[in-house]
Amino acid sequence: MGETSRFATLYTEDLGKLKITAKGARRIKSKFGAALELMSEIDAVFYVGKTRNIQTLSECSLVMDPPNVTQDLQRFSLANAALEMVDKITIEGEPNRRLFACLRGVLRGLQEVDVNQLEVLFWYFELRVLDALGYRPELRSCTVCGAELRVGLCGFNVIVGGGVCRSCGDGAYQDISFEGLSFLAKLQALPAYRREILPKEPICRAQIRKLFQSFFAYHGLIVGNLRSLSFLESLDRDYIGSR
Ligand SMILES: [Zn+2]
Known part of the structure; x- marks a missing residue:
């Protein structure tokens, strides 16, 4: 796994909890942008491998910003x-x-x-x-x-x-x-x-x-x-x- 990859745990509506890897997510111009911030709600497309524990995130877009709770x-x-x-x-x-x-x-x-x-x-x-x-x-x-x-x-x-x-x-x-x-x-x-x-x-x-x-x-x-x-x-x- 490259140094620019990022691991995350998603809780999804359709598939429950999933561990994913987002390749290139740590690059400055990543296609995932800020969508993978903690607590954000996203639309995600990923490849689900039957034998793998970690799925590969293909695309994601922000549905709702993370809740405004970091100041408190x-x-x-x-x-x-x-x-x-x-x-x-x-x-x-x-x-x-x-x-x-x-x-x-x-x-x-x-x-x-x-x-x-x-x-x-x-x-x-x-x-x-x-x-x-x-x-x-x-x-x-x-x-x-x-x-x-x-x-x-x-x-x-x-x-x-x-x-x-x-x-x-x-x-x-x-x-x-x-x-x-x-x-x-x-x-x-x-x-x-x-x-x-x-x-x-x-x-x-x-x-x-x-x-x-x-x-x-x-x-x-x-x-x-x-x-x-x-x-x-x-x-x-x-x-x-x-x-
Ligand atoms: Zn009683």
Whole structure:
């Protein structure tokens, strides 16, 4: 492979995750131009070899510029966390159009939501990702007995896949307030990644972060922390020990 070639990972609507090489992409007058920038949305034509792990990019054109997040560390880190998450939970060559829509939605959303909606947007993305993978958590009623969850009498159990009332929890639940579960239930019901409809952050952020982390870990999707979120933790003491 020549020194002017460039490797990249694409998440595509039709073919899922693909590793590609773009020959000559590092030349000043490359035909790929700026289309291969991180987070940009492109139309790509490539040769798919059945026996190769890395496909060869033939042509590409920019559909949408990368989201305008590079000036803000939290927006940029969350955008990277979204990419990192999709990379970790997918294997090459398995398309998932809903997951593609999730990624597109969160990257667009991160450049326009207010500061106090940023983490909420990321949680919304996580809920949508779980939907797209078939792991939708139950957040309104007890996952075991179906009773409506009530203030002070509920928790979350990753094994049964949702909220539980205290009598069904049998000690195997993690604490989350009724407010936290209700907040997530409302978020789960929202139709889009838009600033106008996203609520502001609730008080119980640490419980919600822990809930997502244990849910993704239980299903073997992401074990440990996402690198980009660890980076945010190292900067923001509010994140420390809570994710
Ligand atoms: Zn119950």
